[in-house]
Amino acid sequence: MSADTIKLRLAGVGKRFAVAGKPDAVAVDDFSLDIRQGEFLVVVGPSGCGKTTVLNVLAGLDTATAGTVTIDERPIAGPGPDRGVMFQDYALFPWQTVRGNVGFGLKYGPAGASLSTAARNERIAHTIDLVGLKGSEDKYPHQLSGGMRQRVALARLIANEPDVLLMDEPLAALDAQTRTILQDELLRVWGQDRPASERRTVVFITHAIDEAVFLADRIAVMTAHPGRLKTIVDNPLPRPRTDATRALPEFQALVQRIWSLIRDEAYRATVA
Amino acid sequence: MSAATTLPGSAQGAGALRGRRALLGAALPVALLLLWQVLGTLSADPRMPLPSKIVAAAVTMIADGELPMAIVQSLGRVFAGFVVAALLAIPLGLAMGYSRAVERNVDPLVETFRPIAAIAVLPLAILWLGTGTSAAIAIVAYAAFFPLVVNTVAGARNVPPTLLRAAATMGLRKFTTVRTVVVPAALPQIGVGLRIAMGVGWTAIVAAELAVGAKAGGGGSGGIGQMMFVFYAYSIELNRIIVCMLAVGLVALLLDRILRWALARLMPWSAR
Amino acid sequence: MPMSPVARTRVGDALVYARTMLVFAVAWWAVSRWTDNPILLPSPLDVLAAMGDLAREGELFRQAAVSFGRMVLSLAIASALAIPLGLAMGLSKTFEAIVDPTVELLRPISGIAWIPLALFLFGIGNVLPVFIMTYAAFFPILLGTVAGVRAVDRSLVNAARTMGLPTRGIVTRVVMPAALPSLLVALRLGVAVAWTAVVASELIGAPSGLGYAVEWYRELLMTPQVMSFIAMIGLIGYICDGGVRLLSRTLTPWAPKRA
Structure with a gap:
């Protein structure tokens, strides 16, 4: 294109x-x-x-x-x-960890349907690394600062690879x-x-x-x-x-x- | 707040304050118990309950296994009724909370029967199920059902709309959305319902056993409520009645604590 | 909230309500025909007939009045005890520290668990249900008052202080109105637990009232009458709850609405 x-x-x-x-x-x-x-x-x-x-x-x-x-x-x-959306209030799922939030669409939506579990996990890890959240994978949103939450929302957005x-x-x-x-x-x-x-x-x-x-x-x-x-x-x-x-x-x-x-x-x- | 009167960081001051509070709090019960003991000893009535006699009665009742047995029996009924109520109320509540149509059509039934106290239904339960365990379980289930439904509906209805929109933009299907968004988002409120249901269930079982004891001429159904009534009706052993009352309170407290602990374990994401 | 569709929705809700209850009544009727045992499950028509008879003879309302009167008396006593105590506990840290543990020790013991001891103390009669209900309603009202006073915005108190109000003025003009919504929520809870307790205590320990009537007709195996009185218990419970909510709206129009 x-x-x-x-x-x-x-x-x-x-x-x-x-x-x-x-x-x-x-x-x-x-x-x-x-x-x-x-x-x-x-x-x-x-x-x-x-x-x-x-x-x-x-x-x-x-x-x-x-x-x-x-x-x-x-x-x-x-x-x-x-079309992926990043919301003003981030709309992070409070019951999911950073990893769970980033992988939410891949796991439960169609975005990751064609991926193997290993490929999915690989992409989640890569995206978390990309936004600089390595080491915080198992934290819950309420344990994160505003800037870190924003990074999680961004990672979740790009992990789904929307157009x-x-x-x-x-x-x-x-x-x-x-x-x-x-x-x-x-x-x-x-x-x-x-x-x-x-x-x-x-x-x-x-x-x-x-x-x-x-x-x-x-x-x-x-x-x-x-x-x-x-x-x-x-x-x-x-x-x-x-x-x-x-x-x-x-x-x-x-x-x-x-x-x-x-x-x-x-x-x-x-x-x- | 005590923080206003204590300088920040003065852990020693906070500790001392807590110590003072504990001392103040213990003073009143201790004083009341002493007064009771002294005045009771002066009384001529040999049936007069006394703190010392209550302790002695508690020791015997625990030692001969009578009290623990009765508690276990009552608890078994509460759990059975509780499980029945949860299996009916939580799916129904989720359906009502998620679908306006279901809510609109089912809510009249819930609202019509909710104001009818469980104890009021006891005579019908006895009529239908006899004076045994099944009537008691039915009463607990009835009592626990309504707080569970109402709280589950509230939880499912109050899912933050932005989370539902986030799920929609990731292309989740309806059923997946209920499973991965609505249920976890409603869980804290369902937990509140579970705690209330456990409380009213325990109250209901005591009432049901008491009433069965009083109206069915003793019967053989057992449980702590019945035990209390037997002590009243056949021997007027007030010390033992009071031991039972304390046991009822203690079990209520423990049930709530255990449930609260279990819910906190289940929901590590909630801040508290 | 849009204003005009409300009326239509209200009518619609009433229709939906009627439809649901009609389905329920028909199902009940069908089951009663199938079981064919008027003692175990009378048809809804029998229950309606019994209710009509009881209403005409006045017994339904007589017993309801007895139970309702007991509850009103109990709530008055419980409020008279719990509200001043709650105010004191909410205002004074020291007083709260002294009283709170005792309250927390007694609170888990449900009112119903007091029935055997109360039977010994008061015997069967009017005092027992009033005692049990007062006890049951006391704790929610107390806790609601304490929570309400505790939650009063400090800056409101400070504002009143800068305007030179004396302590008594601050309590009556600032703390009490600010705590009122919370107190009314607690009163609603108190009404609910008291009404539950009235049935239990009358069932066992009173010679009159709705709980007594239910049990009386059960022993006579007159199930339609039993169901009539059970319905009355539900109806009064519903009306009382609505009454307290109306009271809340009237007394505290500034408070945010709650379901």
């Missing part, structure tokens, strides 16, 4: 919620976006702009009330193992330092050092603009009430990106530009 293949397509997507006795609440309105194979797309916007709704529609956890959503030109009808990684503010609950470290790791695991054709497609939601600029190939900027796609910003910053990237004047300029796009709205959201 070439790098220009369209992986996910949202065409005229809308989502309304019925509220008894009131006009329907419009979460997302006329949202159209093509997401390319292997690209790292970040959606930014103020809270309440419908970012999570867009992600849930892609995941198949929510159904759009208007428009079409496709993956590889097939309509999305429900959740499936081809598309959907991430809903996965770093929002972390402190600033842990967050910076995990941004680096996320790009490494995604494969920013490898050729673009070997990368997986990522849709990443955040409200932090610097995070969006650091991670993304393209940034979709949303505005709220109703949730609409305001513009798509191409991110020319070279890969691989490192700590040095954050210090570049271009980095700061891009952050400023996106901030200016949503500033008024973000301000209004704080007083609404």
